[in-house]
C-alpha cells in the first residue's frame with residue numbers, strides 16, 4: 900500500500916482507496932473501474948474505503964444471507 904497525492908485537492912490518499920476522502924475524486928487503483936459505482940460510493944461515504952474492504956463487506960453479506968436463508972428454511976420445514 901502506498902500513498903499518493905490527490906490530483907484534485909493534493910490530499911494524501913492511499914492508492915488502494917476508491918476515492919479521495921477529502922474531495923471524492925476517484926482514485927480506484929489496480930484495475931478497478933474508474934467513475935461509476937466507485938465514484939458514487941466514494942462521494943457518499945466520504946471516508947477511506949479500500950477495494951478489499953468493499954470485497955469483505957460483500958462476502959460478509961453473502962455469507963450471513965446464506966446462513967439466514969438456511970435458518971429460515973429449517974424453521975419453515977420444522978413447523
Ligand SMILES: [Zn+2]
Nearest residue numbers: 905908919922
Ligand atoms: Zn482530493
